[in-house]
Amino acid sequence: MEFTCLHNKCISPSLTVLSRVSISFSNLPKRAVSFHRRRRNLCFATLVDGKRTSEVVSKRGGEEEDEFGDLKSWMHKNGLPPCKVVLKERPSHDKKLRPIHYVAASEDLQASDVAVSVPNSLVVTLERVLGNETLAELLTTNKLSELACLALYLMYEKKQGKKSFWYPYIRELDRQRGRGQLAVESPLLWSEAELAYLTGSPTKAEVLDRADGIKREYEELDTVWFMAGSLFQQYPYDIPTEAFPFEIFKQAFVAIQSCVVHLQKVSLARRFALVPLGPPLLAYSSNCKAMLTAVDGAVELVVDRPYKAGEPIVVWCGPQPNSKLLLNYGFVDEDNPYDRIAVEAALNTEDPQYQDKRMVAQRNGKLSVQVFQVYAGKEKEAVSDILPYLRLGYVSDPSEMQSVISSQGPVCPVSPCMEQAVLDQLTVYFRTRLAGYCTSISEDELMLADPNLNPKKRVATQLVRLEKKMLNACLQAAVDLINQLPDHTMPPCPAPYAPLLK
Structure with missing residues (x-):
């Protein structure tokens, strides 16, 4: 069985496509x-x-x-x-x-x-x-x-x-x-x-x-x-x-x-x-x-x-x-200015006012399932971008919804108890994501200080450490907003059709 190579013309030139067995x-x-x-x-x-x-x-x-x-x-x-x-x-x-x-x-x-x-x-x-x-x-x-x-x-x-x-x-x-x-x-x-x-x-x-x-x-x-x-x-x-x-x-x-x-x-x-x-x-x-x-x-x-x-x-x-x-x-850049994590939020499709909320979201450049990008060093801005979307999902009174529809911009009427509910959902979400990792940031740093750490484990640890730093910064931004609420004793509003976070 012989085969040929074209050497300097080994990249095939344009030829008629031939049927072959x-x-x-x-x-x-x-x-x-x-x-x-x-x-x-x-x-x-x-x-x-x-x-x-x-x-x-x-x-x-x-x-x-x-x-x-x-x-x-x-x-x-x-x-x-x-x-x-x-x-x-x-x-x-x-x-x-x-x-x-x-x-x-x-x-x-x-x-x-x-x-x-x-x-x-x-x-x-x-x-x-x-x-x-x-x-x-x-x-x-x-x-x-x-x-x-x-x-x-x-x-x-x-x-x-x-x-x-x-x-x-x-x-x-x-x-x-x-x-x-x-x-x-x-x-x-x-x-x-x-x-x-x-x-x-x-x-x-x-x-x-x-x-x-x-x-x-x-x-x-x-x-x-x-x-x-x-x-x-x-x-x-x-x-x-x-x-x-x-x-x-x-x-x-x-x-x-x-x-x-x-x-x-x-x-x-x-x-x-x-x-x-x-x-x-x-x-x-x-x-x-x-x-x-x-x-x-x-x-x-x-x-x-x-x-x-x-x-x-x-x-x-x-x-x-x-x-x-x-x-x-196969590598992680510790100084990557484009590093980010994603937060996916979705309006609840079982909400009787889902279509109206979807229209309002689209009018403000968002989708019924919206992915928010959280960039390293800009976590506070990302939380501020997510909040109006979540507030929209929490609106339950039809008259309030009509007010939102007739208004310009992403502004929703916000009561203290609604804001408490929105921020509570956000903090629970970030804490849940952090709990999914096997190690803490301090444990990651101890491992990375070991010069004999397996290279695959090293790059994986670098990645999860940077992700956790962004999640922690988001959590802290939400907690800071909770601490600014006028009444910490007020229970959060009930939310039968709260938006979904994943």
Whole structure:
């Protein structure tokens, strides 16, 4: 069984979509079946699975780098112009794994210097992978994400081994194993016991939901195979769901997720790109402005600050809360100005005045189920934003409701007992959320002071600690408002149709 690689043209050009017959076990003689299965087994360590390859890597890694050169050398041989960066390495927390590479300045840099400009011939996008922009857009609007298509492409490329043009890049992704700045994989690859570190955090449910989404995409992978014959005719392997077990696809998906770049002002088929010397070799930061940007014929990085030679270069990760940074990249940023938690409030659908309240809410830019974003450092403002919505839910007298309908703005008549009831509900809500965590903030800080703390537990503890700080600040803001009420002895008003908080 022979297969070819186009080497420097390994990204498939636009070809007529051909009907094809997949090679299945039933069509192969017994010896070929055995050989085919052996080949599949050898390729199970796809993109991030280091369990079977760690020993091999330690023995042969040096030989392979001598043969192919490091990633940067390979890129220079294939069109990368002179640049101002160098690959360096830091040790992994797991001594069985090789050190992690990162991109550093090769010389002193000033803000606005172009650190590196990667030609489009070394950038992987759906447009180049599939050779047809229309097909690329069709795939990504038909139950499959760009990440799934890119992951599948590199999985098949990896099966080609050293014959693949992308072998040095895939080898580098293997080395990184989807790890973030703390050498930690996304929680999507954590065990059930490790996910327990996130108990109490909404992130745990987000991880499980994302995993379910990846599973659904896996079940749609064969669509790519049949729609993109021009791409996959060069791979003499089974259809995706036969060639790759789900766990292997999941590992590849997470690896791609950790390094994909979202390019601005480009076509849909080019917006997600894999850029060698980009993430995860570039460190992410929430507090910088440097971005990988599409320019004429290349993707370039212009730095936003001075660097001394040898310092790691950082790029902006976008306005993402820490929950998304952990899920996507495996790290938490303690100084993240975009960090936030969500509070979901909903009008009670059993309320006889639900439709009127819904209309008033919409008139004031809110929904019947409204998600309020609570940003770190702005908890008091968030509580002030939530209160008018809750007060609306507490209105029970029809005449008061008519007054609200005829008024302008989100103002509701507020009696002391209603305000007491609203604030009581809010404080109970925040206390309940805090009680869902396994540790207190002081216990978290004690754990984080331990230099030997497991890295996964460290990033999980960082996340839940920051979430609890925001919840505590919200609780304190509500308690302060209760303390300002004129009569603390007044019982809260009954609320048969109180709004719901989750």
